[in-house]
Amino acid sequence: MKLVIVKDYQEMSRKAAELLASEVKQHPQTVLGLATGGTPVGMYRELIKLHEDEGIDFSQAQSFNLDEYVGLSSAHPQSYRAYMQENLFQHINLPADKTHVPTGDAVDLDKECARYEEAIREAGGIDIQVLGIGNNGHIGFNEPGSSAESTTRVVQLTESTIEANARYFASVEEVPTQAVSMGIKTILGAKKVVLLASGEAKAQAVRLMVEGEPTADVPASLLQLHPDVTVIVDEAAASQLTVAATSVENKR
Numbered sequence: 001m002k003l004v005i006v007k008d009y010q011e012m013s014r015k016a017a018e019l020l021a022s023e024v025k026q027h028p029q030t031v032l033g034l035a036t037g038g039t040p041v042g043m044y045r046e047l048i049k050l051h052e053d054e055g056i057d058f059s060q061a062q063s064f065n066l067d068e069y070v071g072l073s074s075a076h077p078q079s080y081r082a083y084m085q086e087n088l089f090q091h092i093n094l095p096a097d098k099t100h101v102p103t104g105d106a107v108d109l110d111k112e113c114a115r116y117e118e119a120i121r122e123a124g125g126i127d128i129q130v131l132g133i134g135n136n137g138h139i140g141f142n143e144p145g146s147s148a149e150s151t152t153r154v155v156q157l158t159e160s161t162i163e164a165n166a167r168y169f170a171s172v173e174e175v176p177t178q179a180v181s182m183g184i185k186t187i188l189g190a191k192k193v194v195l196l197a198s199g200e201a202k203a204q205a206v207r208l209m210v211e212g213e214p215t216a217d218v219p220a221s222l223l224q225l226h227p228d229v230t231v232i233v234d235e236a237a238a239s240q241l242t243v244a245a246t247s248v249e250n251k252r
């Protein structure tokens with residue numbers, strides 16, 4: 001696990017955008033794994049700038065998002081499809097039919113999960129997966145207890161995740177209680193992983209992810225099992241780490 005500690009949110013966002021842009025530059029047909037939530041918004045803003053100012057070209061790339069709320073249609077303003085349209089897709093030249101987000105209102109959700117896994121496989125797998133981290137250590141919507149063998153499936157959201165995400169809805173009652181999420185195995189299948197965290201609220205989860213034993217109780221700690229993970233955190237999110245170095249070797 002390579003750990004990069006930066007000053008603040010802005011620097012984290014810039015570094016992450018540069019990493020993605022360099023992948024796309026070197027390999028125009030890159031398969032991007034994308035995340036939602038508050039954390040990557042700044043990274044998307046920087047990526048749009050790189051597209052506009054430096055001509056980073058997404059015309060041959062494709063993308064797969066980590067997750068979507070069950071029951072929300074793609075047109076729902078709080079759906080992750082709508083988030084991606086607003087924060088990235090409508091601003092860059094990634095072909096619309098090459099952007100993939102699970103269908104949260106599919107009639108047969110199990111079939112949708114299987115279809116999503118198959119679509120990732122058919123695309124040749126994810127080249128670089130962006131992740132945020134929940135306060136409880138979740139990645140995607142893989143809540144504590146998620147198996148390292150899990151693939152895309154319907155998951156139950158925990159109370160703490162529902163409460164954390166209520167800020168985007170009119171009330172906590174409106175937050176869906178389930179989601180379709182790539183599994184831990186799906187995420188570990190990406191060739192590279194970049195995880196972003198900003199702010200003190202993430203400090204404990206970051207410490208457990210980097211310094212704790214790999215355990216399903218802290219799903220992000222299972223990233224220690226992956227050979228190519230870059231963790232970019234700001235000083236506040238790094239504040240509980242005991243390491244001073246900017247690189248942490250894989251423990252196994």
Ligand SMILES: O=P(O)(O)OC[C@H]1O[C@](O)(CO)[C@@H](O)[C@@H]1O
Pocket residue numbers: 035036037038039040131132133134135139140141161165
């Ligand atoms: O970036 P945020 O808004 O703090 O969210 C952290 C994580 O929680 C989620 O929003 C899901 O609750 C993830 O998509 C994200 O990685």
